[in-house]
Amino acid sequence: MKIALITDTHFGARNDSLAFNDHFYKFWREEFFPYLDKHGIDTVIHLGDVMDRRKFISYKIAKDFREQFIMPIVDRNITMHMIVGNHDTYYRNTNEINSLFELLGGPGDEKYPNIKCYDHPCTEEFDGVGIHLLPWINEGNYESVMRGIQMTYADICMGHLEVNGFEMHAGHFCDGGYPKEMFRKFDTVFTGHFHKKSDDGHIYYLGNTYQMTWSDHNETKGFHIFDTATRELEYIQNPHTIFAKIYYDDSQTDYSTVDVEQYEEKFVKLIVVNKKDLYGFDKFLDRLLAVKTHEVKIVEDFSELDAENVSDEIIENAQDTTTLLERYIDELEVDIDKNRLKSTMRTLYLEANDLEL
Numbered sequence: 001m002k003i004a005l006i007t008d009t010h011f012g013a014r015n016d017s018l019a020f021n022d023h024f025y026k027f028w029r030e031e032f033f034p035y036l037d038k039h040g041i042d043t044v045i046h047l048g049d050v051m052d053r054r055k056f057i058s059y060k061i062a063k064d065f066r067e068q069f070i071m072p073i074v075d076r077n078i079t080m081h082m083i084v085g086n087h088d089t090y091y092r093n094t095n096e097i098n099s100l101f102e103l104l105g106g107p108g109d110e111k112y113p114n115i116k117c118y119d120h121p122c123t124e125e126f127d128g129v130g131i132h133l134l135p136w137i138n139e140g141n142y143e144s145v146m147r148g149i150q151m152t153y154a155d156i157c158m159g160h161l162e163v164n165g166f167e168m169h170a171g172h173f174c175d176g177g178y179p180k181e182m183f184r185k186f187d188t189v190f191t192g193h194f195h196k197k198s199d200d201g202h203i204y205y206l207g208n209t210y211q212m213t214w215s216d217h218n219e220t221k222g223f224h225i226f227d228t229a230t231r232e233l234e235y236i237q238n239p240h241t242i243f244a245k246i247y248y249d250d251s252q253t254d255y256s257t258v259d260v261e262q263y264e265e266k267f268v269k270l271i272v273v274n275k276k277d278l279y280g281f282d283k284f285l286d287r288l289l290a291v292k293t294h295e296v297k298i299v300e301d302f303s304e305l306d307a308e309n310v311s312d313e314i315i316e317n318a319q320d321t322t323t324l325l326e327r328y329i330d331e332l333e334v335d336i337d338k339n340r341l342k343s344t345m346r347t348l349y350l351e352a353n354d355l356e357l
Helices: 018-039 059-075 099-104 142-151 278-290 321-331 338-355
Strands: 002-006 043-046 079-083 115-118 122-126 129-134 156-160 167-169 188-192 203-205 222-227 233-237 243-249 267-274 295-299
Touching: 002 018, 018 059, 059 099, 059 115, 079 129, 079 156, 099 115, 129 142, 243 278, 267 278, 278 295, 321 338
Parallel strands: 002 043, 043 079, 079 115, 129 156, 156 188, 188 203, 243 267, 267 295
Antiparallel strands: 002 222, 122 129, 222 233
16 A cells, blocks of 8 residues: 655645745646556655645635635545644644634534544554554653554654754754664654654654745655555655755856746845956846746845855855754853754744744
8 A cells, every 4th residue: 555645745835825825736636646547556654744834824825725725625525634733823832722623623523524534643554554543752652652653553753843963954963852872662653743854764754745934945845655565665855846046157157048937936035246247247147037926036246256155044144044943042141051052042033933934
């Protein structure tokens, strides 16, 4: 049996941005559902953070979510299991109130008979293979989570977990979550939560399905197919991107021949490394602005640097936000647990980054 694994869809991300909404549904319409149709896959597991905002959802997003994601699942008679993630919960200390139950129905009150949502640990069988499903862990369910891990017969776990030692986003690793040893009972663990795809051979962060913030630039996105018979995991890459960077250096490239149509429906950063021909630059910029991009930002004043030396860190004012925050905390002359404060600041920064326009 083959199961499609998806995670961190964050419907309604970027403050209901129409650009991102269209970008998300293009993936489902042109990549995901056609793949399931072609390969006859009729089971999907969603590993949490279905929705983006914890407190509310707009009518527009609710309509699109139902029409463009839920109904294609229902119409194909696909069985979908959906785990509550931290962005799906109203409260931080309990999963009791969550967007999945309110939109799709909870146990005994399901609006769609082939869609099942989980706010608590549960072991399900898929073609004779037990898989332990773990929603977001918090103080309200921690004891039941630990009891469930101890009692389950399953040797595969799928959840929405915050595990120490894994990369949350480029260059920043989690140190405020749960230890890897907590899940050593399982042969394999698949999880959502961190959007960067990574693994240590035992725990696999699957990564989100599409680009959502600038930190996703040049990151591969997509979904996975898990074979219960062979235990093999296949990665299906999403070819659609929404962010693009142009390193402008007219000493190396003739920009009159560059195809600007490739930047249609993208957020573009035009980073000026070397601009000798001002007229040529203006002509290229005019052509770029004539394309239906979502946005073009121009970053200049790198004339003294070679193109290969212009790193993302330089472009983002030499240091990324989290590094600046951590250095500031290190310099505070206060008697507090600075590592705990750093962890809290990183969490707040990631949540704020999801809302950045």
